[in-house]
Amino acid sequence: MDLMDAIKGRRSIRAYASAVVPEEKIQTVLEALRWAPSWANKQCWEVIVVRDPKLKSELAGTLPRGNPAIAAMTDAPVVIVLCALRGVSGYYRGEVTTDKGDWYMFDAGIAMQNLCLAAHGLGLGTVVVGMFNHQKAAGILGVPEKVEVVAMTPLGVPARAGGSTKRKEMSAFVFHDGYKK
């Protein structure tokens, strides 16, 4: 798929078919994530590929009631859970280097986007889920203290196309040679 078509055509998919996702497609989306740039190339990410229906169901239970992604977490055959090592990204010799503190959220965003774009290129859907009980999810998956569970996404064949969401006009968020509003 063409790069710009992928960037502009990717949608958040909340309805999934039960169709199996071939292993080589899972490998391809993980390979895309692997090539993400990161703070000093530290690659602070870790990924848990969840196929076990019981675990997927438990993870779906960490979302707030009424969230439209709950069904997606169980309907899709795979859930990708993105984690990050703490104290790595944004650090130099054990010390935080910027006013942003730990930089893992930025690197995790990059990594997740690579995965979502690659999935779209393979005809697979994703929807980034950030609003859930991260502590409960960590407990379900046995994620240790030093690792943050950051975000999850179902991965599967879309049952229907995702709708386009409205974007701000460029003039609303782009400034030139200084912040001017």
Next chain:
Amino acid sequence: MDLMDAIKGRRSIRAYASAVVPEEKIQTVLEALRWAPSWANKQCWEVIVVRDPKLKSELAGTLPRGNPAIAAMTDAPVVIVLCALRGVSGYYRGEVTTDKGDWYMFDAGIAMQNLCLAAHGLGLGTVVVGMFNHQKAAGILGVPEKVEVVAMTPLGVPARAGGSTKRKEMSAFVFHDGYKK
């Protein structure tokens, strides 16, 4: 450019030619950023396109001495400064919704990656700069209190190809149905 070629072929570029970047290419990379997904589609990002050589030079001065990206900030004809509104991403009705607090770093990472991939697709180089004095950069550009300066990148024609950086083996960061190490 093919999506996976872009994802796997993008490199961090620290040497830039002085060649002008056509306006339509700047528009294309900003359009790619505009299509990034974000928390509840809040699009918390704001972007400052810096072309003024004096401003670029001042921004370069916010990097730590010896950083290989300093020359890139002045050599490249454009510097993109990515900002984010605080208190938007990760919030619901004014309250933080997860243990991650403000979610803007994740959304900023996604947005920056869209921009970097699109730039690569157009034959332009980028290198994400995160380690700099964010407060000083905010002062230089007149960014108000409620907005965070997050990251910057030069944008220009590479003077030479970027080197590939080593990546962890998949088995080092991918687990199945639970965190196992």
